[in-house]
Amino acid sequence: MTPGTPPAKGGRRLNIAEALREAIAEEMRHDEKVFLIGEDVGVPGGFGGAFGVYLGLTEEFGHERIIDTPISEKAIAGAAVGAALMGMRPIPDLQYSDFLFECMDELVNQAAKMRYMSNGRLSVPMVLRCPVGTANRGAQHGQCPESYFVHVPGLKVVCVSDAYHAKGLLKSAVRDDDPVIFFEHKLLYGSKGREQAGGMDLTAYVPEEEYLFPIGRAVVKREGTSVTVVATHMSLYRSLAAAEELARDGIECEVIDPLTLLPLDEETIFASVRKTGRLVIAHEDTLTGGWGGELAARVAEECLFSLEAPIRRVASHDVPLPVAPVMEQTVVPSVARIKAAIQSCCGG
Amino acid sequence: MSSDTRVPSAEPGSEPGTTEVDAYHGLELYRRMLLIRRFEERVYLVYLQGEIPGTLHQYQGQEAVAVGVCDVLRRTDWITSTHRPHGHALAKGVDLRAAMAELYGKATGCCGGKGGSMHLGDPSVGMLPAIAIVGGGNTVVTGLGLAFRLMHTDQVAVCFFGEGASNEGAFHEGLNFAAVQHLPIVFACENNLYGASTPFHLTSLVPDVAARAAAYGVRGEIVDGMDVLAVREAAGRAVADARAGAGPILLELKTYRFAGHSRGDVRGYRSREEEALWKGRDPIVRIRERLALTLAEDVLDATDAGVEAALDDAIEFARQSPLPRAEDALTDAYATVISREPTP
Ligand SMILES: Cc1ncc(C[n+]2csc(CCOP(=O)(O)OP(=O)(O)O)c2C)c(N)n1
Ligand SMILES: [Mg+2]
Numbered sequence: 001m002t003p004g005t006p007p008a009k010g011g012r013r014l015n016i017a018e019a020l021r022e023a024i025a026e027e028m029r030h031d032e033k034v035f036l037i038g039e040d041v042g043v044p045g046g047f048g049g050a051f052g053v054y055l056g057l058t059e060e061f062g063h064e065r066i067i068d069t070p071i072s073e074k075a076i077a078g079a080a081v082g083a084a085l086m087g088m089r090p091i092p093d094l095q096y097s098d099f100l101f102e103c104m105d106e107l108v109n110q111a112a113k114m115r116y117m118s119n120g121r122l123s124v125p126m127v128l129r130c131p132v133g134t135a136n137r138g139a140q141h142g143q144c145p146e147s148y149f150v151h152v153p154g155l156k157v158v159c160v161s162d163a164y165h166a167k168g169l170l171k172s173a174v175r176d177d178d179p180v181i182f183f184e185h186k187l188l189y190g191s192k193g194r195e196q197a198g199g200m201d202l203t204a205y206v207p208e209e210e211y212l213f214p215i216g217r218a219v220v221k222r223e224g225t226s227v228t229v230v231a232t233h234m235s236l237y238r239s240l241a242a243a244e245e246l247a248r249d250g251i252e253c254e255v256i257d258p259l260t261l262l263p264l265d266e267e268t269i270f271a272s273v274r275k276t277g278r279l280v281i282a283h284e285d286t287l288t289g290g291w292g293g294e295l296a297a298r299v300a301e302e303c304l305f306s307l308e309a310p311i312r313r314v315a316s317h318d319v320p321l322p323v324a325p326v327m328e329q330t331v332v333p334s335v336a337r338i339k340a341a342i343q344s345c346c347g348g
Numbered sequence: 349m350s351s352d353t354r355v356p357s358a359e360p361g362s363e364p365g366t367t368e369v370d371a372y373h374g375l376e377l378y379r380r381m382l383l384i385r386r387f388e389e390r391v392y393l394v395y396l397q398g399e400i401p402g403t404l405h406q407y408q409g410q411e412a413v414a415v416g417v418c419d420v421l422r423r424t425d426w427i428t429s430t431h432r433p434h435g436h437a438l439a440k441g442v443d444l445r446a447a448m449a450e451l452y453g454k455a456t457g458c459c460g461g462k463g464g465s466m467h468l469g470d471p472s473v474g475m476l477p478a479i480a481i482v483g484g485g486n487t488v489v490t491g492l493g494l495a496f497r498l499m500h501t502d503q504v505a506v507c508f509f510g511e512g513a514s515n516e517g518a519f520h521e522g523l524n525f526a527a528v529q530h531l532p533i534v535f536a537c538e539n540n541l542y543g544a545s546t547p548f549h550l551t552s553l554v555p556d557v558a559a560r561a562a563a564y565g566v567r568g569e570i571v572d573g574m575d576v577l578a579v580r581e582a583a584g585r586a587v588a589d590a591r592a593g594a595g596p597i598l599l600e601l602k603t604y605r606f607a608g609h610s611r612g613d614v615r616g617y618r619s620r621e622e623e624a625l626w627k628g629r630d631p632i633v634r635i636r637e638r639l640a641l642t643l644a645e646d647v648l649d650a651t652d653a654g655v656e657a658a659l660d661d662a663i664e665f666a667r668q669s670p671l672p673r674a675e676d677a678l679t680d681a682y683a684t685v686i687s688r689e690p691t692p
């Protein structure tokens with residue numbers, strides 16, 4: 001099988017949590033320099049990480065490589081940076097992406113800049129997994145902060161939305177020589193989020209044999225000729241749902257999962273936009289300063305004369321997240337909002 | 349029972365700072381603790397029935413801390429709270445109906461449905477929206493104290509936080525800054541032995557958070573957090589000192605959460621023996637037993653019935669309350685709305 005092509009059949013169906021667990025276990029077996037460090041990751045009888053991704057890993061790798069920490073995000077991120085500088089490959093864990101703000105210095109001033117400041121002589125190979133997304137948890141437990149990090153030269157930013165790519169990309173991220181911030185959506189982990197995720201089947205075929213999926217490559221999730229839709233996480237699935245509905249009206253959406261936001265796979269996206277002449281971008285991160293604006297600017301710079309309509313962005317409104325479901329649903333991009341943006345982009 | 353669903357905030361029946369409280373006051377402390385306990389138990393049931401969205405971090409077992417500390421505070425004093433704020437909110441006097449409605453995500457909630465369980469609060473009774481970032485209150489509270497001093501008021505601020513939070517840089521920075529500025533603040537650390545699934549001894553070689561006070565030249569005191577009168581006594585002295593300009597003070601209240609960390613936690617990381625040991629120190633049972641020495645049983649029973657009636661009323665109120673309007677989501681990010689017209 002060519003790397004990067006999800007098998008049509010064969011392999012097993014895994015959810016994202018299982019796929020991530022496999023990726024970490026494989027990488028820990030493959031390279032003794034890989035270790036895990038974070039809050040509630042390996043306590044006996046404990047949670048196995050805030051979303052259970054690490055369950056069972058301590059049994060195999062022991063407390064020396066699965067390190068439980070105090071609630072000290074600065075120490076966790078700082079220790080990861082320092083160990084990475086010494087040639088280790090740490091996987092630090094902060095539970096929720098909202099807590100990234102506790103250690104912005106370690107990530108932005110240290111991890112991202114050490115290679116540059118050392119004139120290329122140092123590397124910071126680490127992967128920070130970060131759950132994002134609304135799930136009725138309010139203003140401090142549901143943010144999608146991807147775009148802050150897209151703004152930081154020296155970091156790589158990945159967003160995964162299905163088990164196949166989650167596994168392949170996490171393995172690539174662990175082997176990457178630069179710091180990778182790896183965003184996962186809480187509602188997409190597996191069975192638990194299923195109801196909230198609208199009853200979606202959150203499993204995907206994952207081959208038994210080892211594979212990697214490269215950082216920096218987007219995938220076309222659905223081919224179409226009318227309009228290009230670039231979306232991540234829940235917005236990706238909502239875009240796919242909107243695309244199904246619009247197909248009945250003869251609008252054929254080409255839906256792209258960028259997978260890596262930094263560096264962005266311009267080639268795949270630009271090729272699609274040149275084909276369709278229209279672009280809609282959807283993400284759960286807020287609108288102003290969101291990565292969709294960066295993508296829109298690049299498309300405007302490189303593909304302006306292929307565009308037949310203004311680019312449309314669908315994003316969370318520029319407010320913190322409310323907890324009440326009626327309000328939360330208003331803030332984040334819905335199928336209806338994505339559909340309306342696509343229709344307006346297509347002149348409907 | 350009275351139809352006023354607000355828990356009276358401190359109208360001390362005796363001077364703060366003395367362990368002696370008269371029977372009426374003791375009964376009031378009991379009532380508040382029971383209200384919190386039964387609030388949590390009944391909230392959990394309606395949560396399981398799907399009436400409450402999101403998640404819950406509950407306070408059973410720790411009631412003596414919130415009630416004992418808030419009993420020596422004035423309505424004009426302020427508290428900061430955590431991801432586990434239900435007890436703090438009720439003890440400081442957030443309206444019971446409004447707290448319940450907030451958990452239900454209703455427009456009548458104390459945060460209009462914007463906050464939810466983890467952000468209960470009400471400025472009118474001196475409680476910031478609870479801060480669900482561990483250690484988040486420990487630095488913000490210094491600004492409250494600074495403002496009180498700059499405005500020449502005699503207000504005091506209490507920062508509630510867990511022992512887990514004492515490993516955040518924010519705990520150390522907040523305490524040191526408050527110390528060097530002699531701010532009118534009481535740092536109230538609820539040491540319930542665990543931060544989520546992680547036992548404190550795995551994360552600190554110093555078993556007592558109070559010992560850390562010495563590093564900042566601050567008075568640190570260990571208190572039995574399962575005894576509301578002991579909490580009230582220690583908090584009374586601490587608050588009086590802070591008000592008199594001898595702050596800050598670090599109180600460590602040794603306690604235990606009877607429930608899981610959040611809903612759905614099966615507590616595999618601690619033993620049932622340990623749980624039984626702590627349940628044997630149930631602060632509500634303890635004060636009820638003491639009160640039974642001087643009060644007739646039917647007085648206590650009437651109090652229990654009153655608590656149940658208040659909760660019936662609050663749950664009914666929350667159920668009947670209207671949902672927020674969808675467009676309410678777009679207000680309050682700024683004093684005046686500045687965001688552009690939302691895209692479709
Ligand atoms: C900065 C930050 N890190 C991690 C978390 C996730 N988290 C929520 S509660 C909690 C445990 C807190 O323990 P403690 O301070 O002892 O309070 P307790 O839950 O025992 O009341 C953790 C790790 C968080 N909310 N904020
Ligand atoms: Mg604790």
